[in-house]
Amino acid sequence: xxxxxxxxxxxxxxxxxxxxxxxxxxxxxxxxxxxxxxxxHLCAAVLPTRVDFLRYDWKRQGLWNLTFALGxxxxxxxxxxxxxxxxxxxxxxxxTRADLAALGITDFRGLVPSEFISWKGLTTLPGLIMVVLGxxxxxxxxxxxxxxxxxHAIMGLADLQLPxxxxxxxxxxGGLIATYLILPLIL
Amino acid sequence: MAxxxxxxxxxxxxxxxxxxxxxxxxxxxxxxxxxxxxxYLLLGIFFGIVLIKSEVASWFRxxxxxxxxxxxxxxxxxxxVVVAGVSxxxxxxxxxxxxxxxxxxxxxKVWGKGVRYWLGGILFGLGWGLLGACPGxxxxxxxxxxxxxxxxxASAMLGTWAYAVxxxxxxx
Numbered sequence: 001x002x003x004x005x006x007x008x009x010x011x012x013x014x015x016x017x018x019x020x021x022x023x024x025x026x027x028x029x030x031x032x033x034x035x036x037x038x039x040x041h042l043c044a045a046v047l048p049t050r051v052d053f054l055r056y057d058w059k060r061q062g063l064w065n066l067t068f069a070l071g072x073x074x075x076x077x078x079x080x081x082x083x084x085x086x087x088x089x090x091x092x093x094x095x096t097r098a099d100l101a102a103l104g105i106t107d108f109r110g111l112v113p114s115e116f117i118s119w120k121g122l123t124t125l126p127g128l129i130m131v132v133l134g135x136x137x138x139x140x141x142x143x144x145x146x147x148x149x150x151x152h153a154i155m156g157l158a159d160l161q162l163p164x165x166x167x168x169x170x171x172x173x174g175g176l177i178a179t180y181l182i183l184p185l186i187l
Numbered sequence: 188m189a190x191x192x193x194x195x196x197x198x199x200x201x202x203x204x205x206x207x208x209x210x211x212x213x214x215x216x217x218x219x220x221x222x223x224x225x226x227y228l229l230l231g232i233f234f235g236i237v238l239i240k241s242e243v244a245s246w247f248r249x250x251x252x253x254x255x256x257x258x259x260x261x262x263x264x265x266x267x268v269v270v271a272g273v274s275x276x277x278x279x280x281x282x283x284x285x286x287x288x289x290x291x292x293x294x295x296k297v298w299g300k301g302v303r304y305w306l307g308g309i310l311f312g313l314g315w316g317l318l319g320a321c322p323g324x325x326x327x328x329x330x331x332x333x334x335x336x337x338x339x340x341a342s343a344m345l346g347t348w349a350y351a352v353x354x355x356x357x358x359x
Contacts, residue, residue: 005240008240008241008242009237009240009241010241010262011241011258011259011260011261011262011263011266012262012266013241014237014240014241014243014263015241015262015263015264015265015266015267015269015270016266016267016269016270017233017237018234018237018263018267018270018271019266019267019268019269019270019271019272019274020270020271020274021230021233021234021271022270022271022274022275023271023274023275023277023278024230025227025230026274026275026278026285026291026293027278027283027285027286027291028223028226028227028230028285028286029223029226029227029285029287029289030285030289030290030291030292031227032293032294033271035321035322035323035326036321036322038322038326039322039340039343039344039346039347040347040351042344042347043344043347043348043351046344047344047348049348049351049352051348051351051352051354053350053351053354054348054351059219060219063219063224064219064223064224064227065227067224067227067228067231068227068228068230068231068234069231069326070228070231071227071228071229071230071231071232071233071234071235072231072232072234072235072238072323072326072327072330073231073235073326073327073329073330074228074231074232074235074330075231075232075233075234075235075236075237075238075239075327075330076235076236076238076239076244076326076327076328076329076330076331077235077330077331077332078232078235078236078330079235079236079238079239079240079327079330079331080239080330080331080332083236083239083240085240090242090245090247090248091242092245092247092248092250092251092256092257093251093256093257095254095256096247096250096251096254096256096257099250099254099256100247100250108247110333111239111242111244111245111246111247111328111331111333112245112246112247112319112320112328112333113246113247117246117318117319117333117335118333118335119334119335121335122335122338129317130317130318130319131318131335131338131339131342132338132339132342133314133317133342134313134314134315134316134317134318134319134339134342135314135318135325135338135339135340135341135342135343135346136314136342136343136345136346136349137310137311137313137314137317137346138311138314138315138318138321138322138325138339138343138346139314139342139343139344139345139346139347139348139349139350140307140310140311140314140346140347140349140350141307141308141309141310141311141312141313141314141346142307142311142322142343142347143307143346143347143350143351144303144306144307144310144311144350144357145303145304145306145307145308145310145311146296146303146304146307147296148311148321148322148323149264149315149321149322149323150321150322150323152308153264153268154264154267154268154271155271156296157268157271157272158268158271158272158274158275159272159275159293159295160272161295161296162296162298163296163297163298163301163304164296164304166301166304166305166308167304167307167308167311168308169308170304170305170306170307170308170309170311170312171308171309171311171312171315172253172312173308173309173312174308174309174310174311174312174313174314174315174316175249175252175253175312175313175315175316176253176312176316177309177312177313177316178253178312178313178314178315178316178317179250179253179254179316180253182313182316182317183316183317
């Protein structure tokens, strides 16, 4: 069982399992699936400011979501220890591997390219841009768009919300620009 | 509940996240029951495990998706939306209540001028393409040992803070 669980999970197992989180959150407490609101709750909790947007009762509105996020961290830990794959490689397609190799990415072990997305990577310009600027844009964009991949691309689309469809198309436009214009420029 | 005053001015309605009606305020209070919090923690653990084991949290998989070189990510997101969508429809049509008997209401997103969804979406996508992780995977990667995600999360908090400050001047 553990051996089977420790293999990488195919999309047709992972996708439906993620989808099930939506009704479970609704049935437990009427909560809408979404992760990026945690960034706002964290700001409201630790960054003192007079900005209205960050002045609210973050414990009452956000404690459930922060607890959910803490669970995600613990889940990541369990997956990487108890359920760790014997194979260190993510089995991406040969085409992607070739494209990335052409950009100069050579270490394909682990979930992220350790040359750039690591503490050591922060000392390189591409790593700094990917981690620091990437993180900043995620935080800024998610709040501006009113949600992230979970809130819009899954929860919002599942509820047939037009704004979520537009936001999801926006996510893709941005991702394509990063992939085809920015990454080749910085790597 | 006093601070959750409902503001019906049009400019206030651009932010659906800030206008919480009474039923939601009630659910927020009940949501902090220890039993419910344990349930959210367990669901988070479940989500974190799936994100890592399905490799959705992998920078390489996200690149593969934006290069249209595999069905994997589309399969994950697509099947998640289908399962979530059917569930939401069932919950709505059967008028299901929460396990505590409260009505389930899903807040509709307010369109406004729609600009926020385009601009915010594209900016988010730029970050997603660079970091190769969105907020859920950022937390999962942190737990899996990619500790530099602390920096990405701190940076994302700064981004959120910058939005909060600039918000009155941004088109929505």
